[in-house]
Amino acid sequence: MARVDHPQSPLVAKLRGVHLFGFDGAPCSQRVSFALAEKGLRRARSVPWRTDTPRSLEAPEGSYVFRNVSLIKHDNLSEAYAAIQPHLVVPALVRDGTLFVESMEIIDTLDEMWPERPLTPTAPVAAALCAELVERGKALHRSVRHVTFRWSLGRLGKTDRVTAERARAIEAAGSPEEVAAFYGRFNGDAIDPETFVHHLHALEEGYREQDGRLAESGAPFLTGSSFASADIIWAIKVLRLRECGYPFARRFPHLEAWYQRVSRRRGFREGVLRNHRLLHHAFRAKAAVEHWFGGGIRRAMRAA
Numbered sequence: 641m642a643r644v645d646h647p648q649s650p651l652v653a654k655l656r657g658v659h660l661f662g663f664d665g666a667p668c669s670q671r672v673s674f675a676l677a678e679k680g681l682r683r684a685r686s687v688p689w690r691t692d693t694p695r696s697l698e699a700p701e702g703s704y705v706f707r708n709v710s711l712i713k714h715d716n717l718s719e720a721y722a723a724i725q726p727h728l729v730v731p732a733l734v735r736d737g738t739l740f741v742e743s744m745e746i747i748d749t750l751d752e753m754w755p756e757r758p759l760t761p762t763a764p765v766a767a768a769l770c771a772e773l774v775e776r777g778k779a780l781h782r783s784v785r786h787v788t789f790r791w792s793l794g795r796l797g798k799t800d801r802v803t804a805e806r807a808r809a810i811e812a813a814g815s816p817e818e819v820a821a822f823y824g825r826f827n828g829d830a831i832d833p834e835t836f837v838h839h840l841h842a843l844e845e846g847y848r849e850q851d852g853r854l855a856e857s858g859a860p861f862l863t864g865s866s867f868a869s870a871d872i873i874w875a876i877k878v879l880r881l882r883e884c885g886y887p888f889a890r891r892f893p894h895l896e897a898w899y900q901r902v903s904r905r906r907g908f909r910e911g912v913l914r915n916h917r918l919l920h921h922a923f924r925a926k927a928a929v930e931h932w933f934g935g936g937i938r939r940a941m942r943a944a
């Protein structure tokens with residue numbers, strides 16, 4: 641359920657227009673930034689997430705305010721943020737005091753709010769395929785998290801003991817995201833090579849399926865001739881692994897050609913890449929250096 645009734649944070653009720661609580665380097669947040677840009681909403685300003693100056697509370701028509709929740713500083717593992725997203729993750733979106741969570745459900749909600757330029761196919765068969773591919777993408781989200789943390793963040797992703805304990809205390813009981821448990825394991829011994837390879841394989845299986853689908857259909861997008869939310873979730877999944885140096889062009893040429901098509905979209909350039917330049921280039925540079933020295937994700941693939 642995307643909509644959250646009676647949010648605990650007093651900030652939510654004060655917000656007018658559209659506000660996205662997110663982190664530009666995080667795939668789930670990138671999905672929503674991408675969708676907002678596809679809907680033609682531009683980012684009016686970016687502020688630290690708790691900012692409540694009169695100017696920051698109001699997003700002008702046709703735009704949104706980006707409320708940065710730094711995952712590097714672990715802003716999300718705080719009581720104040722838990723009052724907005726009790727699962728301690730980004731994104732969350734507020735429109736005129738109403739709070740929505742869950743990236744793909746937020747995107748469906750945006751489709752209802754701005755029905756022109758739909759992100760859900762109108763034909764029933766394509767719509768069913770879109771829903772299936774979105775679910776497939778969601779199921780692989782943990783794999784992206786494991787690969788990202790081991791490959792790109794390494795020790796930088798760890799929290800201190802106090803933060804880890806606070807996360808355990810404030811995370812909603814039975815949270816499907818299991819953020820506190822993840823940090824508990826990650827802080828202890830990072831992610832062992834077997835777990836890493838397991839998740840890398842899971843992602844490769846997903847990429848192989850989409851590559852085959854595109855080869856077979858010859859269509860420009862995953863669900864046919866129109867761009868849809870399935871393209872959003874999968875493009876973001878490809879983006880992160882490309883940043884890690886994964887050789888898509890060699891392994892999955894149809895998926896690569898599709899990604900090139902999607903990444904040329906204005907929504908992708910303005911909603912995702914423009915805001916994520918720093919980390920994007922840092923990841924790409926790291927991957928290039930590793931590759932140069934014969935290591936990195938390609939060696940992990942060979943070892944697998």
Ligand SMILES: N[C@@H](CCC(=O)N[C@@H](CS)C(=O)NCC(=O)O)C(=O)O
Nearest residue numbers: 666667668711729730731742743744
């Ligand atoms: N099911 C959620 C998953 C959200 C999620 O896992 N977000 C990640 C970033 S992609 C996050 O905030 N992680 C917290 C952390 O890494 O500390 C959604 O799709 O919105």
